[in-house]
Amino acid sequence: MDNSIIILIAIISIITIYLIVIYNRLQKIKFEVENAFGGMDVQLKKRYDLIPNLVQTVKNYLKHEKDLLTQITELRTQVTSKDLSDNEKVKLDNKISSTMGNIMVAVENYPNLKANESFEMLQRSLNEVESQISAARRTFNSVITDYNTSIKVFPQNLIANAMKLTLKDVFEIPEEQRKNININNLFKN
């Protein structure tokens, strides 16, 4: 066989292998993104499950803040009943976060409630879920950053275009959630 044909075959096989490697890598990253979003969803669902408990525990105390409780129950129904797009989901979740924050602020005025054992347990669960959500969001952001970089660098961007992979947004953390938790206030009885 002619030497040039051997060289040609070698070059073609190298390019093919290279393309397969890149394709697999991009597929893997795409899968990781879906996985990370799923991970976040799991934690958000845990929070939805806690909402009825929260409403039940505080409703006898928070007489003047009935609106807040109705609002959060409605938000929960919206987010769990309908099939929402990712963006809508994110918007609703941000609303839930801020309403929950407002409820917790309101609780400050009811020392009896804060001393209640089942409320303390509930608050622990909420803190747990919030920490898990924030961890899941950070994971999501880190995976998205990785994904966005991978589909933008040359020559991977060529294959990414062919695979119709587009840039994805990282999670914006709402301003009120960036504030540090004031631990002293949490368990002041």
Place this chain on the structure above:
Amino acid sequence: MSIKLGQGGSRRRRSSSFSFLFIIWWVISFSFWHFKEIVFRKSAGKIFNSKTTDPKLFKLYNDRLKPKLIEVQKMRRKAQWLIPSFLILIVTSIVYYKPNLIFSHSPFFFLAPYAKIILIFIFITFFFLYCYSVIKYYAFAAKYKEIIVKEIVSFLDPTWKYDHAKRVDEKHIKSSGLIKNNYSWIQGDDLIIGKIDKTEFESSEITTNSSESFFRPMGKTLFKCFFFHADFNKEFNGNTFIRPESDGFIKKIGDFIGGSKKSIIENNTIKVMNLVKLENPEFESFFQVYSTDQIEARYILTPKIMESLVKIKKQFKNDIYFSFSGTRIYMALKSDQNLFEPRFYGSIISFNDIEIMYNLFYLNKLFIKELNLNTRIWTKK
């Protein structure tokens, strides 16, 4: 027949000279090992970049520790033959193989026919003297720990229990996954068991050694560290490891080839761990994180905890490792020498030494404080 006898005789002679050589080699290695442990020690203060001081500590030193130190230091005199007897052992073994060095060109030439017997006698005598000195040094060290170190520990917290002869249980070392499993024996001392608020902890020194061989009759030290473990304030199921970022070109290449996966063996099953990339660049410049669960790793390593770990790391020159497994946090601060031993030469009546020891024990408090382990606002109480 006679030829056979002759061969057997020479074989016997050869094997007896071999076992003699082995005994000498063993004695020298044994002596050298202890000599290295006792005499060639750097100050434990070298592991610190910065130290904390308590003004009350100086008062404690002046009022209570100084008189005791003077008393304890007297015990060290009994170990004073340690260095001379070691040197004599070395010289005797050299002269044994080259007796002409001394016996031909000296006033002792008339002793030349008995040279070997005399040398063996000297060797045995000084070996016993050396052993006696080593024993006396360890007795002195034990006394020092019982009186001085114990007092420093109770100055930090009177409720802590200190035992200079014990170490952290091996099951904790195994479940930490921080120390490689390739050791054949493990030793350690200076165990502290205590509780700060809601968090119980243990710490001690740990050394792992390889098995003995002909060339290393005392084994080889594999890993030496200050080991700490405490109850963690959050619940988790996986394993997360934090190890120092590789420095040096070769290690970096090793990491590059090794890729972003690592594995650990736990309860005879292999768990695959992935590299976790975190968003704090300073943290990332000091540490590498591997975990079985990406979300859980971030649940443990909140931005605040990352900052604290960076702060802790900056206090030390030595490598520091962390792991989270079961319900606990584990930490190993690598060291090159024993940390709580009294010095062999120079005065032990030194505030600096006391301060270093105080700082080492203060680590227990520092970790719990910096990592906010007493903040129990999550489901785990």
